[in-house]
Amino acid sequence: MITLVYIELQKIFRKWRTYIGFIAIGILIPLAQWALYAGGMEGYQGMITRRLGESFVSGGSILNGYLLAFITLQGLYIHFPFLIVLVGGDLFSSEATAGTYRLLITRPISRFQIVTAKFIAGLVYTAALLLWLFLLSFVLSIILFGDGALMVFIEKIYVFGADDVLWRFISAYGFAYLSLTMVCTLAFTFSSLVENAIGPIITTLAIIIVFTILSFLPFEVLNSFRPYFFTTYLDEWRLFFTDPVDFSAIIKSAIVIISHIVGLYLITLFLFIKKDILT
């Protein structure tokens, strides 16, 4: 199995499209850091304080590495699924397009091994992309701007001391990884059903967009359905930046996401084992 995963990773990382996400993050984050450093923080600080009217007075600057890390994570997280599905949607379909299913399946390896190796390779790619985001948005921000207290606005203002921030980021990235794995798995499932990568990429993104819109639409009638939209749970990483942290909500969200991941993996496995390879 290790050999198969290694082979799948070689396939992923020898394709140009794999690096689109890394390049995009590599350009966007330094740009955002530069923009914020060059004077954008007043706007952000003003946005927070305006919400509290005249009763809130802040002294000095809230600009530091932690805040930049939070802003870039929050900003890029919305677009992250686009980068994940570029590779997730290609995991199976590229084999169908190229006709290389025939090479794989006529070897003495099981279909279970093929599906699992691709799934693990997808997880590794997602982790690598998120790690790259972490390195640039968190580590680089700390290096450039130093640490300090973190002021964030999530329905209300929270201010965390410098010594109370690191674990929140690590936990948030951990949860974000779970959410993005869910996105990757969805693309992976669609990828196993079709013969070109465009279909799974567009379908996955369409589902995420539609469900996200439904999750946020302020209609009473949708309230009873929201718990069933997986997108409801994707940005729950933000709960780590509240106080007190609602761990029960986080655990519930994690269980829902993991259930989706396992369910989609099993569906893919079942369909792929039954699949006739006609390409």
Added chain:
Amino acid sequence: MFLSEIHSSISSGFPIKLGMTNFLIKCKFNFMNSEKVIEVVGLTKKYKKLIAVNNLNLNVYKGDVFGFLGPNGAGKSTTIRMLLTLIKPTSGNIKIFGKELNKNRKEILSRIGAIVEKPDFYLYLSAKKNLEILSKISGKEIPKSKIMEMLKLVGLDKRANSKVKTFSHGMKQRLGIAQTLLHDPDLIILDEPTTGLDPQGMKEIRDLIIYLSKEKGKTIFLSSHILREIELIATRMIIINKGTTIIEGTVEELLNSDSQKVRIEVDDINKTLEIIKNTEWENHFKSIEKNDLIFEIDKTKIPQLAKFLINNNIEVSAVVPIRSLEDYFLRITEESVK
């Protein structure tokens, strides 16, 4: 360079350029034995209402070069895909190396090398990298030196590090052969291996198949829709159409029966018919097709018939033997095209 060793190896022992087909026919009983390598019983594949393969039975014996012949759409590729577990049969049983395929899949596949339809590879990887990947999942320990050895065998050693997307169809076909042989399989399944190749490439593939069979003792399962190709290299063959077996046997039995039809092109048909009247040739006369006379006759008597006509001042411009199987195969091929 390509296959030069094979040429010399075969040529040294066998009159390959002059009489390869005859040689194969004469020798086939020497290497054919009763050990079944592939045994297919009642194989059927249905796609809803379409029956792609219908109750197919076939046996391939150790050392066979087994020709699997049929027009396009006859069910050849579907059968091969079932042999390689790419698709699942609706019913029927497949045994390979004497073992049930569905219960011993991994073990069986580790002893098979195959090209299915066309040789596809990871285009963004080099030829060498493709083979490295395939060697790792072949179920056998394959030294890295074997990869270059295989690339050299098929004449691609100088392009080992080129990406496959820069390869021509012929080069991909050669690489396909290399991946087929990489793990030294006992059974080689080749699905239309000469499709898209130029005449020289086709000959090279044919020579390679003969080499693998004769020198390496491999069993070859060769599918084709070209009768001539099968005739040149196969020892046994089966013809299928619409998913069903039409005929099975040795190439010699099927293609070289003593009695055969012959098409004779003459300058004056009426005069010819008058001349053969009340002679022994009248009984052999069958029909007139496209201004040619068709006789069914023992092939040893064809020269005598030609001589008879010439001696009676008939201008004979062509004598073309028509073998019944070839005639039949052409007919079903034409039908499938229509």
